[in-house]
Amino acid sequence: MEAMQQAVTPPLKATDYKSGLKPVWCPGCGDFGVLNAMCQVFQQLELRPEETIIFSGIGCSSRLPGYLKSYGFNSVHGRVLPIAIGAKLANPELNVIAAGGDGDGFSIGIGHFPHTCRRNVDFTYIVMDNNIYGLTKGQLSPTSPAEMNTTTSNFGSIETPINPIALAVGCEATFVARTFAGDIKHMVNVMALGIQHKGFSFIQVLSPCVTFVGKEQFVIIKNKLHYLQDDPEYDPSDRAAAFRVVDETDRISVGVIYHKHKPDYHDNLEILRQAAAVKGDRKIEDLVEIFRP
Amino acid sequence: MEGDELNLGLVGSGGDGVMIAGESIVSAAAREGLKCLMLKSFGPQIRGGESSCKIRISSKKVSAAPDTLDVLLAFNWNDYKRFGSELELKPEGVVVEEGDSESPEPERPIIGPQPATIYKLPLTRLAKETAGTPLARNMVALGAVSELFGLPDKEMKHSIKKMFSHKSAQIIEGNLKAYQSGKDYVLANFSKPEKLQLRIEKNLEKRLVMTGNDACAYAALLAGCRFFAGYPITPSSEIMEWLSVYMPAYGGTMIQTEDEIAALGMVLGASLAGAKAMTATSGPGMSLMTELLGLASIAEIPCVVVNAQRGGPSTGIPTKSEQSDLMQAVFGGHGDSPRVVIAPADVGDCFPVMREAFFISEKYQIPVIVLSDAFIAQCKASLHKPDLSKIRPWERARPHGIPVEDYKRFEYTPTGVSWMAIPGKDPYIYRAAGIEHDEKGNPTSEFAEHEKMNEKRYRKLKFIAEDACFMRYYGPKEAKVGIVTWGSCKGPVREAVEILNTQGLPVRAIVPQVLFPLNTDKMRAFFAGLEHLLVVELSYSKQFLNLLKTQLDLPAGTAHYGRSGAKPFAVSEIIEQIRKIAG
Numbered sequence: 039m040e041a042m043q044q045a046v047t048p049p050l051k052a053t054d055y056k057s058g059l060k061p062v063w064c065p066g067c068g069d070f071g072v073l074n075a076m077c078q079v080f081q082q083l084e085l086r087p088e089e090t091i092i093f094s095g096i097g098c099s100s101r102l103p104g105y106l107k108s109y110g111f112n113s114v115h116g117r118v119l120p121i122a123i124g125a126k127l128a129n130p131e132l133n134v135i136a137a138g139g140d141g142d143g144f145s146i147g148i149g150h151f152p153h154t155c156r157r158n159v160d161f162t163y164i165v166m167d168n169n170i171y172g173l174t175k176g177q178l179s180p181t182s183p184a185e186m187n188t189t190t191s192n193f194g195s196i197e198t199p200i201n202p203i204a205l206a207v208g209c210e211a212t213f214v215a216r217t218f219a220g221d222i223k224h225m226v227n228v229m230a231l232g233i234q235h236k237g238f239s240f241i242q243v244l245s246p247c248v249t250f251v252g253k254e255q256f257v258i259i260k261n262k263l264h265y266l267q268d269d270p271e272y273d274p275s276d277r278a279a280a281f282r283v284v285d286e287t288d289r290i291s292v293g294v295i296y297h298k299h300k301p302d303y304h305d306n307l308e309i310l311r312q313a314a315a316v317k318g319d320r321k322i323e324d325l326v327e328i329f330r331p
Numbered sequence: 332m333e334g335d336e337l338n339l340g341l342v343g344s345g346g347d348g349v350m351i352a353g354e355s356i357v358s359a360a361a362r363e364g365l366k367c368l369m370l371k372s373f374g375p376q377i378r379g380g381e382s383s384c385k386i387r388i389s390s391k392k393v394s395a396a397p398d399t400l401d402v403l404l405a406f407n408w409n410d411y412k413r414f415g416s417e418l419e420l421k422p423e424g425v426v427v428e429e430g431d432s433e434s435p436e437p438e439r440p441i442i443g444p445q446p447a448t449i450y451k452l453p454l455t456r457l458a459k460e461t462a463g464t465p466l467a468r469n470m471v472a473l474g475a476v477s478e479l480f481g482l483p484d485k486e487m488k489h490s491i492k493k494m495f496s497h498k499s500a501q502i503i504e505g506n507l508k509a510y511q512s513g514k515d516y517v518l519a520n521f522s523k524p525e526k527l528q529l530r531i532e533k534n535l536e537k538r539l540v541m542t543g544n545d546a547c548a549y550a551a552l553l554a555g556c557r558f559f560a561g562y563p564i565t566p567s568s569e570i571m572e573w574l575s576v577y578m579p580a581y582g583g584t585m586i587q588t589e590d591e592i593a594a595l596g597m598v599l600g601a602s603l604a605g606a607k608a609m610t611a612t613s614g615p616g617m618s619l620m621t622e623l624l625g626l627a628s629i630a631e632i633p634c635v636v637v638n639a640q641r642g643g644p645s646t647g648i649p650t651k652s653e654q655s656d657l658m659q660a661v662f663g664g665h666g667d668s669p670r671v672v673i674a675p676a677d678v679g680d681c682f683p684v685m686r687e688a689f690f691i692s693e694k695y696q697i698p699v700i701v702l703s704d705a706f707i708a709q710c711k712a713s714l715h716k717p718d719l720s721k722i723r724p725w726e727r728a729r730p731h732g733i734p735v736e737d738y739k740r741f742e743y744t745p746t747g748v749s750w751m752a753i754p755g756k757d758p759y760i761y762r763a764a765g766i767e768h769d770e771k772g773n774p775t776s777e778f779a780e781h782e783k784m785n786e787k788r789y790r791k792l793k794f795i796a797e798d799a800c801f802m803r804y805y806g807p808k809e810a811k812v813g814i815v816t817w818g819s820c821k822g823p824v825r826e827a828v829e830i831l832n833t834q835g836l837p838v839r840a841i842v843p844q845v846l847f848p849l850n851t852d853k854m855r856a857f858f859a860g861l862e863h864l865l866v867v868e869l870s871y872s873k874q875f876l877n878l879l880k881t882q883l884d885l886p887a888g889t890a891h892y893g894r895s896g897a898k899p900f901a902v903s904e905i906i907e908q909i910r911k912i913a914g
């Protein structure tokens with residue numbers, strides 16, 4: 039990083055984290071809030087754009103990396119998690135963030151989610167959950183509530199939606215949080231905790247699609263919010279308590295729902311490398327001797 | 332056989348120790364400096380089912396598996412039935428089996444020529460007497476085979492010791508005694524078949540033993556690969572198994588993923604972050620990787636994907652070789668997505684091919700598919716120590732000396748290659764995308780930008796065809812009969828060419844290894860002066876022939892010989908086809 043050390047590195051303002059590219063999102067879309075919150079978090083945590091990379095899949099939400107000033111990769115639909123894992127494992131010094139939509143993460147890409155949780159690689163996954171397929175113009179999503187009308191469920195959905203929080207807690211994710219695109223301050227706090235968490239952190243952001251679900255979502259969600267940080271009884275290290283939160287119907291709890299300290303993938307990998315090192319105690323060229331019968 | 336070589340076949344059930352016996356022979360041959368090749372074959376049962384192996388040993392060249400056998404060692408005739416057509420004897424061939432003068436004649440379901448001689452040994456009795464267990468039957472048989480056909484005794488003993496080195500001294504002793512009892516029994520009861528004595532040149536340099544999968548894995552490590560993600564699949568799993576030991580030993584990462592999509596996904600993420608990264612798979616996994624391969628193509632991310640081909644489509648024949656993933660490798664996926672396809676032609680060839688794969692992918696920022704096959708992947712070969720000094724990591728070109736604002740990740744350049752910054756290492760931030768983009772990486776849906784970007788990405792191929800062309804040539808330049816083939820078909824074709832030339836029919840062959848982009852100048856130069864051309868491949872739908880046609884005009888009257896895989900070409904089969912076209 040010689041070039042970077044020479045460069046002057048003045049503290050950045052939150053707005054310095056915008057790439058300058060104009061978002062294609064509809065006016066009022068929840069994703070604007072997420073973008074703004076991320077800029078503030080980056081500024082607060084003083085993440086260097088050169089040392090930070092945002093990965094995403096495909097969807098309205100997955101356009102995010104283009105609007106942030108850092109390294110970024112807008113990849114393909116549903117594959118953001120393995121791509122982010124590869125990058126973090128190749129360079130553990132990088133700040134890695136993955137982002138995407140509910141369709142991206144819980145329909146086409148859901149197969150990667152449990153494995154990402156159990157591997158506990160140190161990065162943050164932000165799902166902008168709008169209960170709909172935005173980019174493809176309003177089809178049913180795996181998180182669309184039962185009976186929801188969409189362009190592909192014209193008589194109301196007859197399927198049970200996926201509960202991303204339940205899934206994450208069930209799959210042994212070590213940091214599980216929920217926040218709301220209408221509350222920037224809360225998003226910033228939760229995202230900061232998630233990024234600072236050592237291990238995999240999953241954050242569900244309720245981020246309304248004003249075009250295909252409706253802007254009244256902001257109000258509906260806001261009226262049901264229950265802030266866990268205001269609840270002195272709530273203990274995020276209690277898994278049973280976390281499971282009670284996922285079953286709530288009368289209110290929507292936001293904040294850190296579950297949190298657990300555990301060695302991350304890289305810690306375990308380092309131990310494994312130490313154990314394997316005895317096999318690599320010679321020049322790679324000399325390893326050829328193992329093929330001598 | 333004329334003394335130059337010995338072709339052995341072994342067949343039995345799980346507990347018979349067929350593979351241990353086979354591997355002992357290969358190890359001994361390699362230590363003696365002999366050329367040797369072993370091909371394994373298994374029945375459908377996961378463990379304990381029928382298994383067989385074919386071994387070819389020679390002081391001279393060995394390039395193909397044996398067509399037919401000099402010696403068949405049958406531990407169990409029932410098991411033979413499954414492999415019959417793979418284990419045919421030569422007219423002079425002999426059989427070694429369990430039994431003695433008292434025991435009734437077993438039913439021998441032998442296909443093809445019947446054995447000239449049958450050597451019966453009380454394998455089980457001798458094993459019990461010497462090693463105290465019938466499990467040592469294979470060692471008794473090894474002793475017998477070694478004595479009968481002149482295998483190198485000292486090295487055989489060494490191999491056996493090494494094979495059981497993780498066991499107690501008592502077990503090693505027992506196995507050696509069993510081996511000796513087989514030898515002694517032969518000495519006391521039979522005279523050696525004079526025509527079937529392996530002639531061994533003295534003082535040959537000791538050789539190594541490895542499979543194509545071993546070679547691919549090791550060569551990747553040498554080429555600087557430090558990230559491997561993969562999902563188990565026959566016949567390529569051993570690459571990841573090998574790397575699971577040696578990748579972390581050298582500070583790298585080997586991770587077993589939830590599926591092949593995740594495998595290539597992780598590889599792309601790791602590569603974007605600066606690591607030399609690869610995955611290995613077979614047909615079904617390759618199909619799953621297709622979408623991400625296109626991503627590597629448009630986002631210009633270096634990566635190496637080894638596909639050890641098996642019989643297809645779908646699950647097909649997992650354990651057997653075929654060359655039917657060629658079109659998928661070159662053209663698989665949606666959109667115009669350039670990639671490079673290279674094929675090793677034998678086990679040793681995996682070294683230069685893997686070196687080339689990493690070199691091309693890093694230099695040109697393009698996905699490279701290494702099309703191995705089950706034959707190369709699984710075949711155990713004795714080889715001369717490869718020249719490892721030639722396998723050096725190649726470092727990709729990174730931006731430097733320009734203002735950060737001026738950096739264009741996808742800049743149009745004369746070669747199509749643009750500087751690739753590494754996150755966390757370079758200040759030149761950029762955004763990559765699977766969405767079509769301009770030079771800066773910003774999304775676009777304009778025709779003009781798309782056309783220019785396609786042109787940029789395809790422009791690389793022109794340079795690769797020259798930079799990384801390697802071809803193998805066999806036979807005299809002036810021959811008027813030519814053959815084009817690829818991959819492991821090189822073995823039988825090369826041997827057929829050599830035999831025909833000694834028989835007075837001049838034939839030459841070319842084996843292109845960079846199959847896409849093909850160096851068409853070199854191909855045309857080879858065609859010059861030919862009167863007959865034959866394209867040879869293991870694919871029912873003529874994939875290689877069709878691929879050649881997409882890249883150049885073949886001479887009028889070009890003939891084709893191809894068939895399904897699951898059985899490698901016999902040398903005699905190729906000779907027959909060449910004679911047919913050469914009149």
Ligand SMILES: Cc1ncc(C[n+]2csc(CCOP(=O)(O)OP(=O)(O)O)c2C)c(N)n1
Pocket residue numbers: 096097098099100115138139140141142143166168170171172173174179
């Ligand atoms: C393999 C594949 N299938 C389908 C699509 C089409 N597609 C693009 S985005 C999308 C769903 C987007 O929904 P979501 O992930 O929730 O993101 P949102 O737009 O709502 O933010 C679909 C189906 C695609 N790009 N790739």
Ligand code: SF4
Pocket residue numbers: 062063064066067068069098099168172173246247248249250
């Ligand atoms: S379609 Fe919905 S999710 Fe997409 S940008 Fe518009 S409001 Fe946002």
Ligand SMILES: [Mg+2]
Pocket residue numbers: 097139140141166167168169170171172179
């Ligand atoms: Mg959505």
